[in-house]
Amino acid sequence: MSPEQKQKYFLIFVIILISLNLRPSITAVGPLIAEIRESTGLSNSLLGLLTTLPVLAFGIFSILTPLFTRKIGTEGTMAFALFILTAGTLMRAIPANLALFGGTLLLGVGIALGNVLLPGIVKKKFPKRAGLMTGIYSSMLGVSATVATGISVPLSQGKGLGWRWTLGSWGFFSALTLLVWLPQLKSNMSAIMKKSFRTSIRDLGTSKLAWHVAIFVGLQSLTFYTLTAWLPEILIERGIDNIHAGWLLATMHGVGVIGTFVTPYLVSEKPSQQKSVLWIVFFEMISLLGLIVPLPFWGVVIFISIIGFCLGGSFGLALLFILLRSRDSDSANELSGMSQSIGYTIAAVGPVFFGALFDWTQNWIIPLAFLFLVALLKLKSGWEAGKNQYV
Structure with a gap:
């Protein structure tokens, strides 16, 4: 296998890892709502923000993603997205309601950037395998969402992590993914566009x-x-x-x-x-x-x-x-x-x-x-x- 082929397969592996990070921080919340309510005393309306805040971040920051890629490149923006996803997810392990909601908003921004960047990365790196790569990474989104939903309660109650560390634990996975992604920065360069963002x-x-x-x-x-x-x-x-x-x-x-x-x-x-x-x-x-x-x-x-x-x-x-x-x-x-x-x-x-x-x-x-x-x-x-x- 040539070095170019090895690099391609490694990139596919990293794309799969990134895909697996873009849903668990959201879908893991639902099964834990009762525990969170009992622990914090928050109302159902405030608890609803734990799923609403990421969606709001998707709506606002998705369209702003090209601003980041023009400044720090596609690979650099993905590294930034994984960093703030990690920071926001780990923040939710801090025993404070402000950290819970602030971390949720921050991880929503990271996921929004990652959602937007993946199609561009596939277009750039695999222009002749767009269908296959889209099927791979999009199906991984569903797999991770399903797994996170299924293991949240067993981790919180069965393993004794509690709901905070169950939510925060996904930050270690995104941190690992960030480390694996860093070698891609060697080919990173900011986009030089003929037209302004506006x-x-x-x-x-x-x-x-x-x-x-x-x-x-x-x-x-x-x-x-x-x-x-x-x-x-x-x-x-x-x-x-x-x-x-x-x-x-x-x-x-x-x-x-x-x-x-x-x-x-x-x-x-x-x-x-x-x-x-x-x-x-x-x-x-x-x-x-x-x-x-x-x-x-x-x-x-x-x-x-x-x-x-x-x-x-x-x-x-x-x-x-x-x-x-x-x-x-x-x-x-x-x-x-x-x-x-x-x-x-x-x-x-x-x-x-x-x-x-x-x-x-x-x-x-x-x-x-x-x-x-x-x-x-x-x-x-x-x-x-x-x-x-x-x-």
Whole structure:
């Protein structure tokens, strides 16, 4: 194996490590909410900030990421992102509420930068393997999210770490990843752009294609986060017990990892991804109908698995569109920043509006019909984003 090949494989390994760091600090919180409430006495509203603050950071700092890459380069910005992710995560182990919330906001900024940078790094380092690399790193996001959710309570209670060190322990993993990433700084150089940041953002804002990509990113995230928040409640009302409802949510996430990996790999080499969008959204809508009509338990399992695959496939397509619709690494960073900033802002509305619809109607039919409408809008934006053209 040549030195160049070894370097490529090592870079793939590092990208996987980075991907594994971008979800645990967020998803590990949910299972520990009861412990945190009992320990701190915080209200549910304040506890909600532990998931809201990172999403707000995503919305604000995603679009600002190109400012960092122009000053300190892509590799340098990733090192900075891992550093503040580590600092913010470790801060949450400090026994003070200010450290808990300040660390949460700081790690959200680090994750926001990392989210935006990964597509640009793949575009720069693996231009001929965009689909495969997108499938690898995007599926690792799902794997780490699932693992962090599953081991939070065993670490806190079973191993006696307590909730603070359970949350803070992920900082050691990100610190290790930072050390492994540092050799990449040898090839780092700040981006020299022909257009100013303001001009680039203005041009993206006038691009219909960029907006279609951004809206697709937002709508697929909206459905994912909404079902993540409310699917167990929907299933429990249909007579499924708490334990099985939790396992079905885990099934949705687990099958989603498969869809996230497989979809970019299969469709990246095609001149157009429009038919892929059509089929994914079609089966997503069929699955939503399956959540509305009465079904035996085995039927629910099938439809939950299908919608999990579709949501994972949509996520993989969203990241792939950022690569395929941009000409180079710098434009990929800019499109990634815009689409994720707008996307997470859209996604943040979903769970709240979905819950409000249930409070208004006192049944799940209208809220699920809302997700059906979202799927139709996603089909429209994805159809346009799937065309073989550049921003």
